[in-house]
Amino acid sequence: MxxxxxxxxxxxxxxxxxxxxxxxxxxxxxxxxxxxxxxxxxxxxxxxxxxxxxxxxxxxxxxxxxxxxxxxxxxxxxxxxxxxxxxxxxxxxxxxxxxxxxxxxxxxxxxxxxxxxxxxxxxxxxxxxxxxxxxxxxxxxxxxxxxxxxxxxxxxxxxxxxxxxxxxxxxxxxxxxxxxxxxxxxxxxxxxxxxxxxxxxxxxxxxxxxLPDTAALPPALDAFLAAGEAPVYLGFGSMPAPYETNLALVEAVRAVGRRMVLSAGWAGFARIDDAPDGLVIEDVNHQALFPRVAAVVHHGGAGTTTAAALAGAPQVVAPLFSDQFYWASRVAELGLGAVAPSALDSYELARALDAALRPAVTARASAAAGQVSxxxxxxxxxxxxxxxxxx
Structure with missing residues (x-):
């Protein structure tokens, strides 16, 4: 056929x-x-x-x-x-x-x-x-x-x-x-x-x-993950975003006292200084990475939402357009994380991150991994x- x-x-x-x-x-x-x-x-x-x-x-x-x-x-x-x-x-x-x-x-x-x-x-x-x-x-x-x-x-x-x-x-x-x-x-x-x-x-x-992915994580990323507390993943995939969004993401993660992994993506996210609390990556295997992060901050694409849920990771969704608003609402309804405003500022994002990292939410997200087919x-x-x- x-x-x-x-x-x-x-x-x-x-x-x-x-x-x-x-x-x-x-x-x-x-x-x-x-x-x-x-x-x-x-x-x-x-x-x-x-x-x-x-x-x-x-x-x-x-x-x-x-x-x-x-x-x-x-x-x-x-x-x-x-x-x-x-x-x-x-x-x-x-x-x-x-x-x-x-x-x-x-x-x-x-x-x-x-x-x-x-x-x-x-x-x-x-x-x-x-x-x-x-x-x-x-x-x-x-x-x-x-x-x-x-x-x-x-x-x-x-x-x-x-x-x-x-x-x-x-x-x-x-x-x-x-x-x-x-x-x-x-x-x-x-x-x-x-x-x-x-x-x-x-x-x-x-x-x-x-799509099954068996690719290993880059050595630098693997070493960063192993060197301390689980970081927060930040990535908007194929979505564009201004530098102000990059800045807000970094400041918000620091406000909640976490390390971070920034996926450069099409937005070109990058470190804003030389502090050792962050690492910038290109495209990597989400199936290998997401189980090792404290939370996933993303734009609400169907694929990223599913990958984070399958990994048992709490999510913060900042939807930009189309079905991303639907996936953000589902994350909130299912208790898997929080929704942040599309026009991100560090204060609102830090509030959303704090909510997503609460023990009750992390427990629900972990348990939900078994629900995803x-x-x-x-x-x-x-x-x-x-x-x-x-x-």
Whole structure:
């Protein structure tokens, strides 16, 4: 069986796609990938055929003009159509898949789509991704979904239908309905992010698609961890952030009397002085690092939230946009940590850190590690192979 997996976005979007590809290969399938250009080498290094899709999602580089942006919808259609030859199934990993269903239809392949967060799926009980609104009324949730549908259609429906016409396919009326189909997969942990109770579609929750990582930690990091009390991890992954955020993070950790590990990430976090209480790292194995830290301070991406919960580490979430507000609310509701304001200052962050490091919270976070399933990608791979769930 040949399966084409399409993923766009940052590392948090692509890593689950690679996890699914590995499980499909374990089941004897040929998995092909279309991923952003900066992740092609990663996919190929894992032994998969991979093509560049769209543009590199990366924070702006000082003094470097951004490359011209192509028509990303047309690019998806052209890239996926070229890659889908001979494929039995096309899987969209993440909901921003403007071409995957059309390419599957054109090639007679099955189509499956996976959302990474419950707030990506229209429902009567969860508003779409965006800034969190506490205790939303049903009428407000409905209004926000109507606005979200209009946004999808206004921005992209015309170009999707233009490209469908080029493939000899009929136009569609509602883009979000077209992308999600009748039975989308929900690729997040059922305890951390349960499926909406009143979804407009039949949701099939697989669990999070986790990519096993056996890489050792760099020697300098391993030595730093061993040299004293467990530090606080600070990292915003693929999110940009100003220097003021870097400063606030360092000052807040010092205010609670902890050492720190700063993940540079796309924000370029760095030490602000030569004090021995901090270490700056690049990308490392979170599965090896998070069990050895006192708390994880992050932006609220689905992958980091899941990795911290699986490690039993308390969390402080400072959401910036989209589903990050949802994951921040879940961390608070489950008692796994605290939420900090998006506009971070050292005082508010220190308060949140102090709350997350309290013994009752650390105990809950430690106990929660056993609640998170690690079999989501296996479940999804079996669904793809068995053909039981498709749009």
């Amino acid at each position: 040949r399966v084409l997996i399409s993923s766009v976005g940052t590392r948090g979007d692509v890593q689950p796609a690679l996890a699914l590809a590995q499980r499909l290969r374990d089941l004897g399938c040929e998995a092909r990938l279309c991923v952003p250009p900066n992740f092609v080498a990663w996919a190929q290094g894992l032994g998969f055929a991979a093509r560049p899709l769209g543009v590199e999602m990366r924070a702006p580089r000082p003094g470097v003009a951004p490359p011209p942006v192509p028509d990303l919808i047309t690019d998806q259609f052209e890239t996926l159509q070229a890659a889908a030859e001979g494929c039995d199934a096309v899987v969209g990993a993440g909901v921003h898949q403007y071409a995957a269903r059309s390419v599957a239809e054109r090639n007679g392949a099955r189509y499956l789509i996976a959302a990474y967060a419950p707030v990506s799926l229209p429902s009567a009980d969860l508003a779409p991704a965006g800034r969190a609104v506490a205790q939303q009324e049903p009428a407000e949730i409905q209004r926000r979904w109507q606005a979200a549908r209009r946004g999808w259609n206004d921005r992209s429906l015309g170009r999707v239908n233009l490209n469908r016409g080029r493939l000899g396919l009929a136009p569609v009326d509602d883009l979000l309905d077209h992308i999600l189909g009748a039975r989308p997969l929900l690729a997040c942990d059922a305890w951390l992010g349960p499926a909406p109770r009143a979804a407009d579609v039949e949701v099939v929750q697989t669990g999070a698609w986790l 690690t079999t989501g990608a296996d479940t999804a791979a079996r669904i793809v192979v068995e053909g039981g769930r498709s749009a």
